[in-house]
Amino acid sequence: MINFSINKTLFLQALSTTKRAISSKNAIPILSTIKIDVTPEGVALSGSNGQISIENFISIKDENAGLLVTSSGSILLEATFFINVISSLPDVTVDFKEIEQKQVLLTSGKSEITLKGKDADQYPRIQEMAASNPLVLETKLLKQLINETAFAASVQESRPILTGVHFVLSENKELKTVATDSHRMSQKVMTLDKNGDNFDVVIPSRSLREFTSVFSDDIETVEVFFANNQILFRSEHISFYTRLLEGNYPDTDRLIPTEFNTEATFNVANLRFAMERARLLSNATQNGTVKLEFKNGIVSSHVHSPEVGRVNEEIDTSAVAGEDLSISFNPTYLIEALKAIDSEQVVIRFISSVRPFTLVPEGNEQGFIQLITPVRTN
Amino acid sequence: MINFSINKTLFLQALSTTKRAISSKNAIPILSTIKIDVTPEGVALSGSNGQISIENFISIKDENAGLLVTSSGSILLEATFFINVISSLPDVTVDFKEIEQKQVLLTSGKSEITLKGKDADQYPRIQEMAASNPLVLETKLLKQLINETAFAASVQESRPILTGVHFVLSENKELKTVATDSHRMSQKVMTLDKNGDNFDVVIPSRSLREFTSVFSDDIETVEVFFANNQILFRSEHISFYTRLLEGNYPDTDRLIPTEFNTEATFNVANLRFAMERARLLSNATQNGTVKLEFKNGIVSSHVHSPEVGRVNEEIDTSAVAGEDLSISFNPTYLIEALKAIDSEQVVIRFISSVRPFTLVPEGNEQGFIQLITPVRTN
Numbered sequence: 111m112i113n114f115s116i117n118k119t120l121f122l123q124a125l126s127t128t129k130r131a132i133s134s135k136n137a138i139p140i141l142s143t144i145k146i147d148v149t150p151e152g153v154a155l156s157g158s159n160g161q162i163s164i165e166n167f168i169s170i171k172d173e174n175a176g177l178l179v180t181s182s183g184s185i186l187l188e189a190t191f192f193i194n195v196i197s198s199l200p201d202v203t204v205d206f207k208e209i210e211q212k213q214v215l216l217t218s219g220k221s222e223i224t225l226k227g228k229d230a231d232q233y234p235r236i237q238e239m240a241a242s243n244p245l246v247l248e249t250k251l252l253k254q255l256i257n258e259t260a261f262a263a264s265v266q267e268s269r270p271i272l273t274g275v276h277f278v279l280s281e282n283k284e285l286k287t288v289a290t291d292s293h294r295m296s297q298k299v300m301t302l303d304k305n306g307d308n309f310d311v312v313i314p315s316r317s318l319r320e321f322t323s324v325f326s327d328d329i330e331t332v333e334v335f336f337a338n339n340q341i342l343f344r345s346e347h348i349s350f351y352t353r354l355l356e357g358n359y360p361d362t363d364r365l366i367p368t369e370f371n372t373e374a375t376f377n378v379a380n381l382r383f384a385m386e387r388a389r390l391l392s393n394a395t396q397n398g399t400v401k402l403e404f405k406n407g408i409v410s411s412h413v414h415s416p417e418v419g420r421v422n423e424e425i426d427t428s429a430v431a432g433e434d435l436s437i438s439f440n441p442t443y444l445i446e447a448l449k450a451i452d453s454e455q456v457v458i459r460f461i462s463s464v465r466p467f468t469l470v471p472e473g474n475e476q477g478f479i480q481l482i483t484p485v486r487t488n
Numbered sequence: 489m490i491n492f493s494i495n496k497t498l499f500l501q502a503l504s505t506t507k508r509a510i511s512s513k514n515a516i517p518i519l520s521t522i523k524i525d526v527t528p529e530g531v532a533l534s535g536s537n538g539q540i541s542i543e544n545f546i547s548i549k550d551e552n553a554g555l556l557v558t559s560s561g562s563i564l565l566e567a568t569f570f571i572n573v574i575s576s577l578p579d580v581t582v583d584f585k586e587i588e589q590k591q592v593l594l595t596s597g598k599s600e601i602t603l604k605g606k607d608a609d610q611y612p613r614i615q616e617m618a619a620s621n622p623l624v625l626e627t628k629l630l631k632q633l634i635n636e637t638a639f640a641a642s643v644q645e646s647r648p649i650l651t652g653v654h655f656v657l658s659e660n661k662e663l664k665t666v667a668t669d670s671h672r673m674s675q676k677v678m679t680l681d682k683n684g685d686n687f688d689v690v691i692p693s694r695s696l697r698e699f700t701s702v703f704s705d706d707i708e709t710v711e712v713f714f715a716n717n718q719i720l721f722r723s724e725h726i727s728f729y730t731r732l733l734e735g736n737y738p739d740t741d742r743l744i745p746t747e748f749n750t751e752a753t754f755n756v757a758n759l760r761f762a763m764e765r766a767r768l769l770s771n772a773t774q775n776g777t778v779k780l781e782f783k784n785g786i787v788s789s790h791v792h793s794p795e796v797g798r799v800n801e802e803i804d805t806s807a808v809a810g811e812d813l814s815i816s817f818n819p820t821y822l823i824e825a826l827k828a829i830d831s832e833q834v835v836i837r838f839i840s841s842v843r844p845f846t847l848v849p850e851g852n853e854q855g856f857i858q859l860i861t862p863v864r865t866n
Contacts, residue, residue: 191768191796198765200758213797220804221765225797380578387576387599390569418569419591419603426598 111208112148112183116168117176118196118204118218124155124166125193127348130324131164132157132189138234143186144193145233150179156236157189162317163236163351164324176203183208184230195223236351239342244333245279245306249325249345252332255287256318258298258450258478263315264291274312274355276362282306288362289315290481294443295362296450299477309336312359317352324350365481367468370459372404372432375472376425378456382448384411384425385441392441394418399438399485404430404460428455437463438487447480490526490586491559494546496577496596498553502533502544503571505726508702509542510535510567516612521564522571523611528557534614535567540695541614541729542702554581561586562608573601614729617720622711623657623684627703627723630710633665634696636676636828636856641693642669652690652733654740660684666740667693668859672821673740674828677855687714690737695730702728743859745846748837750782750810753850754803756834760826762789762803763819770819772796777816777863782808782838806833815841817862825858 125144134142136159145156152169170177185208196204199218207215209224216223256275264272275289282305288297321343325332335342343350388400394415401412407430414420437460448456453471460467469480503522512520514537523534530547548555563586574582577596585593590605634653642650653667660683666675699721703710713720721728766778772793779790785808792798815838826834831849838845847858 188796194768195765198761198768200761200765220802221762222800223765223769223797224799226795383576383578384599387573387578387601390572390576391601417604418566419601421602422600424598 111181112146112185112214113181113205113207114148114153114177114179115203115205116153116178117174118199118202120168120172120175121204122193122196124153124168124347125189125196127324128155128157128164128166129189129193130157130320131159131162133159134190136160140186140228140232140234142189143228143233144189145184145186145230147184147230148179148182150182152177152179156233158234158236158351161314161353162320163349165236165349165351167347167349169347181208185212185214186228186230186233187214187225192225195225199223239335239337239340239351242335243307244335244344245309246304246331246333247302249329249332250327252343253322253325255285255298256322259287259289259296260315260318261289261446261450262291262294262296262480263289266291271312271355271357271359273316274314274359275318276310276312276359278310279306279308282308288359290360290362290365293440293483294447295365295481296447297362297366297479297481311336311341312355312357313341313352314355321350321352324348365466366479367459367461367465370432370461370468372435372460373430373457374404374409374427375429375455375457376409376427378448378451378454380426381456382445384423385445385448387423388413388421389441389445391415391418391421397438397485397487398440399487400441400444401436401438401487404433404435406434432460435460435463437467437484439482439484443482447482450480451478489559490524490561490563490584490592492526492531492555492557493581493583494531494556495552495554496574496580496582498546498550499582500571500574502531502546502725503567503574505702506533506535506542506544507567507571508535508698509537509540511537512568514538518564518606518610518612520567521606521611522567523562523564523608525562525608526557526560528560530555530557534611536612536614536729539692539731540698541727543614543727543729545725545727547725559586563590563592564606564608564611565592565603570603573603577601617713617715617718617729620713621685622713622722623687624682624709624711625680627707627710628705630721631700631703633663633676634700637665637667637674638693638696639667639824639828640669640672640674640858641667644669649690649733649735649737651694652692652737653696654688654690654737656688657684657686660686666737668738668740668743671818671861672825673743673859674825675740675744675857675859689714689719690733690735691719691730692733699728699730702726743844744857745837745839745844748810748839748846750813750838751808751835752782752787752805753807753833753835754787754805756826756829756832758804759834760823762801763823763826765801766791766799767819767823769793769796769799775816775863775865776818777865778819778822779814779816779865782811782813784812810838813838813841815845815862816865817860821860825860828858829856 147154155166168175201219205217212227214225278286283302286299329345333344391413403410409425411423455472466481466483525532532545534543546553579597583595592603594601656664661680664677707723711722769791781788787803789801829849833850844859844861
């Protein structure tokens with residue numbers, strides 16, 4: 111029967127991280143619990159929603175944890191409730207003791223709280239993976255790739271494969287990351303410092319967003335392991351599993367145009383704020399679009415909602431070249447594309463009013479390109 | 489036709505304050521607009537939800553407003569939308585110009601936004617009050633009275649009068665403020681520095697909560713005017729009207745017990761945290777109560793939920809006197825009562841397990857007393 115004592119604050123942090131994989135509204139009731147496995151080496155906390163699983167290990171060697179294990183064992187506890195109880199405790203230390211019939215007695219200061227738990231055998235097995243030959247990535251780099259692409263993935267389940275982000279490693283060091291919802295696309299191509307085994311996987315964008323929340327910036331590197339239908343991101347204390355999407359990801363390379371007729375360079379923030387103003391009114395129009403006009407080297411944005419009103423605005427450019435153009439599109443796509451760009455300036459290139467246009471950060475040493483499809487109006 | 493220019497930040501602040509009276513889901517569509525009245529003296533912004541009305545005046549004399557009025561007039565604009573548009577504007581200054589057919593052209597930097605407005609004649613009249621002989625109160629004091637009592641008002645409409653806070657001025661300077669939902673009561677009695685005309689009114693607690701948000705701490709005093717069914721709180725720039733509740737407020741004085749059998753002094757924060765722990769489990773019990781036990785000078789709290797678990801906790805006291813006692817009640821009432829107390833220590837006095845108990849801040853120079861009714865168990 112389990113018996114350990116631990117620093118309350120550190121325990122709560124580890125529980126909150128694990129909780130990110132746990133939904134209180136899961137169709138499988140047992141998945142609303144958190145699994146606690148205690149061994150002489152430390153305490154492992156596991157949670158899963160069937161898609162993502164997180165295991166967080168607190169070692170007896172971690173000085174901040176003040177962990178003292180007297181007796182080992184496993185138990186399940188209702189995750190949300192257990193975390194609320196731990197966070198309410200008065201003292202800096204919690205004693206966690208399993209008593210008769212899968213009950214846990216928590217003691218902290220003068221407070222004694224008894225909670226009913228469940229048999230750990232009821233918990234589904236989190237798939238173990240053969241931990242060999244991982245790809246080692248900087249956490250910061252992986253989070254940047256996710257920020258630059260995952261937002262462009264589809265949120266609709268009509269084409270499930272498009273709800274994921276396509277990660278491809280070829281020639282052992284060429285990493286391509288791409289997402290598209292068929293209206294816009296975001297792609298980043300880069301060369302890794304170290305070689306790795308080639309792979310071609312589609313990771314649910316929702317899992318990737320959770321990844322960025324779970325792996326804090328103080329975790330420098332993350333090991334990536336692949337199995338048939340799963341991927342594991344692992345740091346010293348945290349194992350983050352997610353299922354992969356099955357199916358063939360569309361060939362996005364052929365979508366990227368190479369010849370253009372109009373080109374302009376904008377300040378990213380200025381253009382984004384202009385699009386946010388335009389969106390206030392485009393939301394009240396039938397097709398929800400803003401019109402961008404290029405005329406004699408002047409760029410301007412226009413929205414006209416018969417009910418609400420209109421926006422007309424000249425947008426500053428640092429360079430304009432090529433043919434005059436008038437093109438309409440959903441301003442949200444441009445706003446989200448601009449949010450993903452870290453540079454101060456962006457170069458936008460157009461073919462015509464009916465062909466996708468591209469965005470690249472000025473300089474574009476980073477191999478980062480985005481595509482937005484216009485809307486035909488008339 | 490209206491024409492003025494104004495500092496964007498200050499305009500936005502005044503709009504946001506006025507917006508507090510406006511609900512976008514009002515059954516009367518015209519009340520989702522904000523009324524803008526421009527005169528050579530300044531700009532008045534009015535909003536109302538039928539219960540509360542707020543008028544905010546921006547004077548041409550206010551240097552921070554940078555207000556320049558070229559032409560007067562009145563117009564109505566959809567409140568939420570107009571505020572979003574103003575907040576999106578690029579420049580520090582906004583030019584507001586009424587053009588043909590109740591349309592407004594907003595110019596800021598290179599951005600031109602045209603909005604459709606409505607005729608100001610469609611707006612209901614906010615009742616004007618004879619502004620004579622106001623009661624002048626410190627804003628800080630009034631907000632304190634509200635914080636100490638309004639939470640105890642009822643949120644259920646079954647007895648509408650109990651959704652208000654009873655304010656009574658007698659003998660021209662004795663102010664009593666009291667609220668009860670029939671399960672608990674909070675009352676503050678104080679003597680004002682200056683004399684005023686006696687009054688006896690019941691103000692909706694919801695209006696009072698809005699009052700505390702609208703009147704910021706830099707507004708030192710507020711003038712209070714009464715009419716038959718309305719009250720007006722007025723500062724230099726803001727007029728805040730609210731309707732009063734009609735009916736007789738119950739006589740609460742007779743509820744306050746004067747003799748007790750058990751008494752204890754607690755640290756307010758410690759007791760509150762103990763009750764928050766108890767509430768985590770009492771929420772999962774049938775009657776939702778915590779049991780407080782006084783035995784041989786030791787105070788302890790107990791909750792037992794057959795499904796979830798139990799809490800047993802000894803609670804530190806700085807003094808205990810009188811008979812042993814066991815009393816059950818809803819911990820939320822005690823938590824909210826303790827939140828309203830500013831002192832470090834609270835004295836709680838009991839008659840028996842079936843009679844209301846009282847809370848007073850230690851010292852009680854402030855004339856502040858609260859009452860909580862226990863729940864009979866078994």
